Amino acid sequence: MLRELRPFQDAVLAWYRAHRRALPWRGETDPYRILLSEVLLQQTRVEQAIPYYHRFLEAFPTLQALAEAPEEAVLKAWEGAGYYARARNLKRLAEATPHGLPRTYRELLALPGVGPYTAAAVASIAFGEPVAAVDGNVRRVLARLFAVPEPRPAWLRETAQALLAREAAGEWNQALMELGATVCTPRAPRCAACPAARWCRGRATPERYPAPKPRTARSVPAAALVLAGRAGYVLERRDGKSLGGLWGFPLAEGEAALERLQARYGVRAARRVGTVRHAFTHKKLTVAVWYARTAQAGEDPHARPLSKLDRKILALLERLPEPPAL
DNA sequence: AAGCCGGGGCC
DNA sequence: GGCCCAGGCTT
Incomplete structure (x- = not known):
């Protein structure tokens, strides 16, 4: 996959530890709070999600509190965040897990509103399971790293899994996403500041990876x-x-x-x-x-x-x- | 595989 | 005014 995989991982992890943004859920150990942050971050920028994270936790500090709340109160706390199915699913999830969240990717994936990304993020960040999370950021980073204009889902899964720093899976996943969000950005990526530039085959023409979606006509x-x-x-x-x-x-x-x-x-x-x-x-x-x-x-x-x-x-x-x- | 869901920031 | 966002569900 990559020559010098270990140096690559070390470079990205070192960069992450030095440059990561201080976010409310960073360093959090409560799986419920980690899950909430991941659900809020679905198709939503970090800056926009933060106020809702605090508001929601104030209203529903635990999974059990969420399970016992009326759906309308849940939606009220979500008001303005968009994609309201996320809130309804989160409440259904709370009702379905009276004994706490399951601890594996496989089981998390079966919960309402939890897809491959969220299951991997929670499994790795909250429980240390070595499973790669692939979101829009990771997709872009990998497409550029390997100069693949149209990365297919299977290729993304396999490649992300092969690059994963298994002993620090949660941190690794966040590092790759943070890299995509702050350095390997969709437009005007800051390649000069990128810890992975040495390994990046797309560096000369990052705007070609991934290719812009052919807009449906x-x-x-x-x-x-x-x-x-x-x-x-x-x-x-x-x-x-x-x-x-x-x-x-x-x-x-x-x-x-x-x-x-x-x-x-x-x-x-x-x-x-x-x-x-x-x-x-x-x-x-x-x-x-x-x-x-x-x-x-x-x-x-x-x-x-x-x-x-x-x-x-x-x-x-x-x-x-x-x-x-x- | 495609359509749908939402609000916001950025160019 | 389009693009994109720490995606998932339905058809």
Whole structure:
């Protein structure tokens, strides 16, 4: 995996001991409090979680107190923290563990609201079990360390487990996460201050690891209206951030797109002349292209800056067997 | 595997 | 206005 695994571990642990942030749950030994901190930290930044950690413990100082509390009071203490299923699950968990938390990864994993990450974090931090916790920070650190653009879950599990300092599992897990949160950050990582830089294969281009998620593109129906006048076509000036300043055929999105376009331009009969597909970063447009004549003069589209989408529409028009007369 | 859940900070 | 966050559950 890594040459010199032990020096790598020592370097990261030494860095952690010198630079770790003082957090309310650091040094805590009560498994309940460790669990609470981990649940609060799910998809939540440390700074945001801290006030809720104190507020929640004041209201429910023990697992038993939580088990006996009304759900509404639990949600009240969680109010503002978001992801309220976490609070409901935590209460269910308390009710399901009258004799205290189980002490192994396997058993913790079976509890409501406890997934692979939280089970590993609690098992290692509270009970010293040598199991690697993989969160978003660790994912990023490992992706960069080994220059893997799209780390798969199985690879992450195996790699994290192979790197784990088993005799100090809880500290190790926190060290790797702390490194990701404060040094190996998503943007502008501070590689010069990183204890693992010597071993890092992604150091030259950290922004490539992990590759940004391919944003899921929604399919959106749309309509374009080609209005032909004596001097050319009616064009709209686009606004908006990405296409702002470009020109294009009147375009509307959604199911009633054509009706809205016809209303906007006072057009009745339009003839469908084809379909154009175009993918943006965040959505896939399927554009029905409609044609009609107009009394407006129109203009030459080649004289305007057009987006790729509008060039496709123009190409469609010029490809028609019987091009609509201008 | 994808969608959903929330609020906040940062660019 | 998008991205990301000490993820987990449901479909």
